[in-house]
Structures are given as C-alpha cells and as structure tokens.
Amino acid sequence: xxxxxxxDTKPPCLPRNGLVKIPTQPNGLxxxxxxxxxxxxxxxxxxxxxxxxxxxxxxxxRSDLPIPSLASPLSLATLAxxxxxxxxxxxxxxxxxxxxxxSPERLPGSPSERQLAVDEKILNRLFWYFSACxxxxxxxxxxxxxxxxxxxxxxxxxxxxxxxxxxxNILPSGEKEFVSLQGFAVRGFDGFCLVGVSDLDICEFxxxxxLSKKGVKSMSLKxxxxxxxxxxxMLEQMQGVVRLELSGCNDFTEAGLWSxxxxxxxxxxxxxxxxxxxxxxxxxxxxxxxLTELNxxxxxxxxTALAYFTAKQGYTTHTLRLNSCWExxxxxxxxxxxxxxxxxxxxxxxxxxxxxxxxxxxxxxLRKLRSLDLSWCPxxxxxxxEYIACDLHKxxxxxxxxxxxITDTGLSYLSTMSSLRSLYLRWCCQVxxxxxxxxxxxxxxxxxxxxxxxxxxxxxxxxxxxxxxxEELELTNCPGATPELFKYFSQHLPCCMVIE
Numbered sequence: 001x002x003x004x005x006x007x008d009t010k011p012p013c014l015p016r017n018g019l020v021k022i023p024t025q026p027n028g029l030x031x032x033x034x035x036x037x038x039x040x041x042x043x044x045x046x047x048x049x050x051x052x053x054x055x056x057x058x059x060x061x062r063s064d065l066p067i068p069s070l071a072s073p074l075s076l077a078t079l080a081x082x083x084x085x086x087x088x089x090x091x092x093x094x095x096x097x098x099x100x101x102x103s104p105e106r107l108p109g110s111p112s113e114r115q116l117a118v119d120e121k122i123l124n125r126l127f128w129y130f131s132a133c134x135x136x137x138x139x140x141x142x143x144x145x146x147x148x149x150x151x152x153x154x155x156x157x158x159x160x161x162x163x164x165x166x167x168x169n170i171l172p173s174g175e176k177e178f179v180s181l182q183g184f185a186v187r188g189f190d191g192f193c194l195v196g197v198s199d200l201d202i203c204e205f206x207x208x209x210x211l212s213k214k215g216v217k218s219m220s221l222k223x224x225x226x227x228x229x230x231x232x233x234m235l236e237q238m239q240g241v242v243r244l245e246l247s248g249c250n251d252f253t254e255a256g257l258w259s260x261x262x263x264x265x266x267x268x269x270x271x272x273x274x275x276x277x278x279x280x281x282x283x284x285x286x287x288x289x290x291l292t293e294l295n296x297x298x299x300x301x302x303x304t305a306l307a308y309f310t311a312k313q314g315y316t317t318h319t320l321r322l323n324s325c326w327e328x329x330x331x332x333x334x335x336x337x338x339x340x341x342x343x344x345x346x347x348x349x350x351x352x353x354x355x356x357x358x359x360x361x362x363x364x365x366l367r368k369l370r371s372l373d374l375s376w377c378p379x380x381x382x383x384x385x386e387y388i389a390c391d392l393h394k395x396x397x398x399x400x401x402x403x404x405x406i407t408d409t410g411l412s413y414l415s416t417m418s419s420l421r422s423l424y425l426r427w428c429c430q431v432x433x434x435x436x437x438x439x440x441x442x443x444x445x446x447x448x449x450x451x452x453x454x455x456x457x458x459x460x461x462x463x464x465x466x467x468x469x470x471e472e473l474e475l476t477n478c479p480g481a482t483p484e485l486f487k488y489f490s491q492h493l494p495c496c497m498v499i500e
Contacts, residue, residue, distance in 0.1 A: 433460025
C-alpha cells in the first residue's frame with residue numbers, strides 16, 4: 001500500500017499476473033497492453049516497504065513470519081492463506097494450519113509491548129504501509145491483527161485471481177467440494193478474475209460467494225470455456241456486475257452477447273475471442289447505452305462496425321481501445337470519430353492499415369484526447385506527428401512504439417506540446433541523437449521510453465539530464481546506455497528512475 005499522505009490510501013500498482021488493477025491511472029489508462037508500461041512498475045514492487053518504526057523489537061525481528069516478495073503473484077492460494085474467521089473453512093490451508101492463530105497474550109515481549117502491538121488505532125495506521133501479499137501474512141500473526149486487516153478498506157481496488165484447480169477440494173472419497181469463499185466476503189471483494197472455468201464452475205461460484213448476487217461489480221473470465229448459456233446465467237444472476245472482461249473465451253458466440261448483455265454494464269473488454277466480429281459490435285451498441293469504456297481485440301472487426309455506436313454512446317463513451325484490429329482502415333476511423341466524438345483515451349495499437357490520413361482525422365475531430373496509442377502502426381510517419389502536435393493540445397500520453405518510419409523531424413513537432421507527460425518511443429529505429437535535442441525543452445515530460453532505439457549514442461543520451469523533472473526513463477536494449485551513463489544519471493537525475 002502507498003504511504004498515507006493527506007488521507008490518500010490508494011493502492012499502488014500491483015503485478016498484473018497476480019492481481020487485476022481496477023482503478024484507472026490519472027491518464028485514464030486502466031489496463032495494460034503489450035506496448036504499455038515500463039519495468040519501473042516491477043522495480044518499485046521490489047523496493048522494501050517504508051514501514052515506520054513503531055513495531056516492538058520482539059515483533060520486528062521475528063524470523064518465523066516470512067514476508068513474500070512484493071512482486072509475488074497474489075493468487076487464490078496466497079489470499080486465502082490468511083486464516084478465516086472462526087467457523088469458516090480455509091482455502092489452501094489444512095485444518096491444523098488454520099488453527100494456529102495465537103492470541104495477543106501469547107505474543108512475545110513485555111506487557112507494554114504486547115499492548116502496543118494490538119492497539120487497533122496504531123494498527124489501522126500501520127497496515128497501510130504494507131503490500132497486499134504482506135498483509136496476507138500479517139493477518140496470521142494473531143486474532144487482533146486479523147480482525148483489523150480483515151476490514152474491507154485494506155483490500156479496496158484488488159481483484160483476486162481464482163484458477164479452476166483452486167476452486168475445489170478433493171474429499172477422501174474422491175469427490176470434489178467447492179471451497180469456501182467466506183474469507184473473501186469478509187474482506188468485501190467486489191471483483192474477481194476466474195481463469196479456465198466452465199459454465200458449471202461459474203454457477204458454483206455464484207452459489208458459494210455470499211456477495212455474488214449484488215456485491216460483485218467486476219468480473220473477468222480468462223481462457224475459459226463459458227458458453228452462451230453460461231454467460232447469460234452469470235449476468236442474469238450477478239445483478240451488480242458493471243465491468244465485464246472476456247479474454248481467450250472461444251466457446252461463446254455473438255448470439256450469446258445479444259442474449260446476455262445488460263444495460264447496466266458500463267465497461268466491457270473482449271480480447272482473443274475467435275467468434276467476435278461486426279455483429280458483436282452491433283450487440284454492444286444496441287444493448288449497452290451507458291457504455292463508458294470499450295476494449296476490443298478482434299481480428300475480424302471491420303470498418304462498418306465502428307459506425308454502429310449510438311448517439312448516447314457518443315456522449316458517454318470516453319475510452320476506446322482497438323488493439324490488433326487488423327481490418328480497420330482510415331474509413332473505420334472516419335466512422336469512429338463521428339460516432340464517438342468525446343473520447344479522451346484512444347488506442348489504435350496494431351491497427352496496421354491506419355495511415356497518416358487516419359491520424360489527421362483523429363487530431364481534427366477528437367480534441368479532448370488525453371491519451372493516444374499508435375504503437376505497431378507501421379504506416380505512421382512524421383506527418384502524423386505534425387497533425388497531433390497542431391491539434392491535440394490536451395494530450396498527456398503518446399505511445400509510438402514500433403512506429404519505424406518516425407524520424408528526428410517528427411520529434412521536432414512533438415517538442416511544441418506543452419501538456420505531454422509520457423512519451424513512448426520504443427524500437428523507433430530511425431530516432432537519432434539530433435532528435436533527442438528536440439525533447440530537451442519539454443519541461444512537462446515525466447516519463448520517457450527509448451528502449452531499443454539502436455542509433456542513440458552515449459553522448460546523445462547524456463543530454464537528457466536537462467530534463468530535471470523526469471521521473472522515469474527507460475533505456476532497455478539501448479546500445480548507447482553504458483554503465484558509465486547510468487552512473488552519470490544517478491548523479492545528475494537523482495529523482496529519476498532509470499530502467500536499465
């Protein structure tokens with residue numbers, strides 16, 4: 001958890017392979033793609049917790065309380081390893097392990113230290129300094145700590161990942177018994193990611209999770225065999241779901257979307273589902289009038305589908321990510337900018353048929369954009385960057401990874417953008433030292449990624465010390481990034497995290 005600052009207790013970035021991060025970032029990006037984010041997130045997770053020294057020495061040096069790495073995936077087994085309240089069965093622990101909950105009187109140290117260690121006022125402040133993985137371990141210290149840590153406020157924004165094999169216990173008779181999810185309910189989890197589940201597994205989850213009917217707001221199904229019937233039952237039974245993600249689910253069809261989507265859903269993500277094409281977009285446009293965010297990775301969606309969005313969706317939808325929609329061309333961009341004029345976040349990553357003309361349409365018509373992702377668009381040239389710099393005055397994040405036709409001239413256009421805070425130029429193979437000089441006057445830049453740019457030299461990179469407000473610099477696979485350069489940055493950019 002982040003250090004409490006002015007009452008802010010928002011959780012930090014967490015490893016996406018173990019937790020789905022629900023809150024959106026300030027720039028509006030709430031989900032990751034293969035081209036977004038930097039290793040700095042993982043590096044931060046490896047930093048030790050900044051825990052204030054109010055633990056008694058007897059507790060601070062206990063070697064029998066191993067703290068997992070902050071980067072460890074937080075799966076069902078980890079989350080449920082925390083002992084549940086009396087009477088609740090434990091997921092991932094046998095009965096003997098679950099019963100080892102010492103009372104406060106059995107804690108080591110003097111009576112005054114023990115009293116301090118179980119003071120709920122102190123604990124309520126102290127536990128904000130720990131990561132989710134650490135809190136799972138700390139909840140096993142004693143009943144007093146568990147009682148404090150089981151408050152829902154300590155788990156806000158976290159989504160447990162439940163794999164099929166972890167959902168059942170094998171009884172001595174060989175039969176399977178669905179695990180108890182009471183420990184999750186006590187902590188108030190309102191979102192889950194289910195991996196590899198079937199229709200039956202989803203029905204069992206609904207029947208066994210006490211908050212499933214009204215209390216679950218977000219559901220993510222990955223690599224699952226859910227069918228049209230299972231999707232319909234899930235959304236009919238779980239009346240609280242407003243955010244839905246379907247990834248790698250190849251057994252439901254477009255007919256299933258028509259029969260199951262409900263108007264209460266405001267955010268939908270569909271990726272790597274082979275049966276999704278234009279008719280799926282028609283269902284989304286007709287059945288989800290309150291849609292605010294749509295993330296779509298579908299290889300068979302065409303330009304026609306982008307004209308289906310309704311007038312109300314044009315008003316409410318602020319985030320659209322079309323990742324690897326290979327059939328989308330500039331004609332689809334025309335339909336999109338007229339259907340969804342209020343977008344603030346747009347990704348055309350991997351839409352390889354979009355050209356500079358398509359970017360010009362975006363720049364002229366979507367003036368509210370704060371984040372634009374054009375990564376893996378090989379037809380984009382410097383001209384597109386001129387359109388962006390001229391018209392998108394509110395843009396804060398620009399992703400140009402693998403735009404191999406961008407040169408130093410394009411960077412000279414971007415140098416005029418006073419609002420740009422994050423710029424990704426990974427594997428832009430024509431960018432040279434001269435282009436970097438254009439960026440040195442961009443005082444608003446906080447994040448710069450130059451990973452894999454082969455023509456940048458040590459001399460050119462060293463000039464980046466002029467960006468004194470830079471917070472994150474990625475130089476992975478840069479030939480010019482030498483050990484001497486990193487040492488130079490540590491001395492002259494002490495507040496910047498440099499990714500080697």
